[in-house]
Amino acid sequence: MLTIDEAFRKFKSRLELNDKEQKNASERHSEIREFVRSKFSIDNDFLTGSYARYTKTKPLKDIDIFFVMKESEKHYRSKSAGVVLDDYEKALIDKYGRAAVRRQSRSINVDFGVEVKEDDKTDYKILSIDVVPVFACGEDYEIPDDDTGKWIKTNPKKHAEKATNAHQAYGNEWKGLVRMVKYWNNNPKHGEKPVKPSFMIEVMALQCLYGGWGGQFDRELQSFFATLADRIGEIWPDPAELGPPISNSMDPQRVASAQRALRQAAEEAGQAIHLVRQGKNGEALKAWRALLGPMFPLS
Known part of the structure; x- marks a missing residue:
């Protein structure tokens, strides 16, 4: 397994x-x-x-x-x-x-x-x-x-430069974590994407993923989901400091909906982590697949 x-x-x-x-x-x-x-x-x-x-x-x-x-x-x-x-x-x-x-x-x-x-x-x-x-x-x-x-x-060149710097500062795992949360965001189970545009996840990750890579994907993702939920209602400027805020499309109703989905994701991630502590590795894998989507492997 x-x-x-x-x-x-x-x-x-x-x-x-x-x-x-x-x-x-x-x-x-x-x-x-x-x-x-x-x-x-x-x-x-x-x-x-x-x-x-x-x-x-x-x-x-x-x-x-x-x-x-x-x-x-x-x-x-x-x-x-x-x-x-x-x-x-x-x-x-x-x-x-x-x-x-x-x-x-x-x-x-x-x-x-x-x-x-x-x-x-x-x-x-x-x-x-x-x-x-x-x-x-x-x-x-x-x-x-x-x-x-x-x-x-x-x-876009400034966007790319910031993403590259963030990736290197996070043990070259930053882009992988961003892709994982974007994949969660795309899951049809949500109906409409909780965070829209998806680029906003990347913009938020520039600040929300900080302190360096901790070494465990499960804990990193749980923390990332929780921080996104706490900060989704903030104004998120264009990283190039040129265009309108990336968060402009997130009206109060959409923010509230995204907060619920992100908090639920953080809670489910915590439950999956607890299953590992109990020695239930197979159930933990299924929990992560249910949360993140069908590309998450069970074997």
């Missing part, structure tokens, strides 16, 4: 991308990049977001690509931010069909129609990609915000 530490290390490995998934992701984002370049004047494009920071969890979806537009497209900058999203949406519908394309507040999502099977398996395929039109602004970037009609600044 697996020990708890062995199970968590296997779980962490399962949440990392394997060669087949990397290959499919590369094929899909290369296809999207080539198409968008054929429709708009693009200076450069690059992968960003949690996929690029290695904090993306599974099933793998919503891989972000920034498309940095040339000066010849600068006319979009003087218009409402929704205009550029209109044009990108139309172009992507022509390529992938209406059913596959979903407009979001700051990007256009392209869904590849991949079925998520038992135990969250997808035959090593990614589910979707987020296309983000942007303009360079010095060392930063401006992205469209359809909710306000304005262009807002961001800098």
